Amino acid sequence: MTFNLILANVEKHISLNESERKFFCSLLKEKKFSKKDLVLSEGQTCRNISFVNSGILRAFFNYDGKESTIMFAMKDWWVTDINCFIKHQPAMLNIVALEKTEVLQLTKENMDKLLHEFPKFEKFFRIIFQNAYIREQLRTIQNLSLPAAERYDNFCTKYERIANMITQKQIASYLGITPEFLSVIRAKKTKS
Amino acid sequence: MTFNLILANVEKHISLNESERKFFCSLLKEKKFSKKDLVLSEGQTCRNISFVNSGILRAFFNYDGKESTIMFAMKDWWVTDINCFIKHQPAMLNIVALEKTEVLQLTKENMDKLLHEFPKFEKFFRIIFQNAYIREQLRTIQNLSLPAAERYDNFCTKYERIANMITQKQIASYLGITPEFLSVIRAKKTKS
DNA sequence: GAAAAGACTTAATGTAGATTAAGAAATCAG
DNA sequence: CTGATTTCTTAATCTACATTAAGTCTTTTC
Structure with missing residues (x-):
């Protein structure tokens, strides 16, 4: 597996020299998942934040049998059960591979080590979480105010890259x- | 107005020396709002993130007359239209004072100045946005999976401090x- | 402190979306 | 390749929540 994609992801926001790159990459753990493999299962303590190098992940909440999809993570995205990751609590979410997927994982301990060693990564994670907050605040706005048909339109725009690679069952649960x-x-949409 | 509360809020996460405190406080702008005053109105460019020193704010989205409350901000909380604040776009949200409220505002320009001058504040905002992300991911989970009665119970727990200071109309819109x-x-709850 | 405006409740009726069911199409496993 | 499982669709029925309306209570305004 190559670190090109994740380094580009980081260097979009902060610039790194060779030793910083090396140290950062040394903290990452590669993992490969087959379709349907679980990256995280509820109840388990979530030690990692995952960067998707290739493939697609789906994070969902299971409320006695009914699944609610919290997010899909495509290539170049970060995903985790953020509450569990930061606060070391049992995960609420499951994360499953929708196809053959390669991820690079950073544990909370390694993230702390990284931030301690190279504080410039604070800026990187500030921006990552800032963007996640933007995304979630927009979703809250839309969930509260828009009917399902319009939320579907927005979904198709936002997840254009993968909208026809995932099942409608999964889209509905999102x-x-x-x-x-x-x-x-x-x-109805086809008719009109 | 005093800076004690906001300094304590910052120093919960990072330690500051006297010159850092001074510089930070010099970037803040005090504002006082009366009940019903708008801190932000939709369409306007949102230049500030606001820290509530006293009082209560409500951030809401207006979709032809129907209001959806995105959050309530109590004493010691930060609030903004995060998308608009970061990306310099017209605000989707309105923010209104529910009672006499004092805030300390930091403009995006001053935030950038602060981060440039004292990069340790990256850590502070990393944690602020991290917590905001945790809060919003939990809300998304609950909005998707729980019926209204249970969401109401959760609301009463989360906003215990203010649950009986705001109207039911506002709670319903949240x-x-x-x-x-x-x-x-x-x-129904009273009966059982 | 009176009049007006807004908040809260209750109830009848309406609707977006859920549930159940059943058949057709697509995908998967051996 | 083939039977089994899952997905997607359509339609009937059901339900959580919306709308409308009317009355009471509280708060605001001048």
């Missing part, structure tokens, strides 16, 4: 509706 | 339901 109702929404 | 339906939920 929108907070049933697959049957999504099917109705799509049927 | 939960994504009508005040009439919240009234029904509460009536």
Whole structure:
């Protein structure tokens, strides 16, 4: 596996010299998952934040059998159960590979080590979490104010790259509706 | 107005010397709002992130007349339209004072200046945004998976300090339901 | 301190979206 | 390749929550 993608991801926000690059990469752990493999399962303590090098992950919450998708993580995205990762609590979320997926994982301990050794990474994570906050605040706004059909349109825009690689069941669980109702929404859209 | 509260808020996460304190405080602008005053209105460019020194603010989204409350900000909380603040776009949110409220505001320009002058503040904002992300990811989980009555219970726990200082109309708009339906939920709860 | 405006409740009726069910199409496992 | 499992669709019925409306209570305003 190559570190090119993750280094580019970091260097979009902060510049690194060779020793910083090396140290950062030395803290990462490569992992490969097959379709349906679990990257994280609920109850387990979430030690890692994962960077998707290739493939797709889905983070979802399971409330007695009903799944709610919290996010899809594509190539070049970071994903974790943030509450569990930061506060060392049992995970609420499951994270599953939707296809063959390669990730680079950073443990909380290694993140702390990195921030201690090279404080400039504070800026990087400040920006990563700032962007995550922007994303989630926008989603809250839309979840509260828009009907399902419009949330579906927004979803297709936001996840354009993968919208036709994932099942409608999974999209429905992201929108907070049933697959049957999504099917109705799509049927109406085709007609008009 | 005193800077004690905001300095304590910062020094919970990073330690400051006297010159850092002074510089930080010099970048802040005090503002006082009366009940119903707007701290931010939609469309306007959001230049500030606000720290609540006393009082209560409400951030809401207006979708042709229907209001969705995104958050309440109590004493010792930070609040802004984060998308607009970071990306210099027109605000989607309105922020209004629910009572006499004193805030300390930091403009994006001053935040950048602060981060440039004293990079240790990167850590502070990393933690602030990290916590905001945790809060919003939890809310997304709950919005998608829980019925209104349970979301109301969670609300009362989370906003215990202010739950009986704000109207039910405002609580309902946070939960994504009508005040009439919240009234029904509460009536059922009293009976049982 | 009176009039007006807004908040809260209750109830009847309406609707977005859920549930159940069943068949067709696609995908998966051996 | 083939049977089994999962996905998608359509439709009937059901339910959580919305809307409308009307009355009471509280707060605001001047």
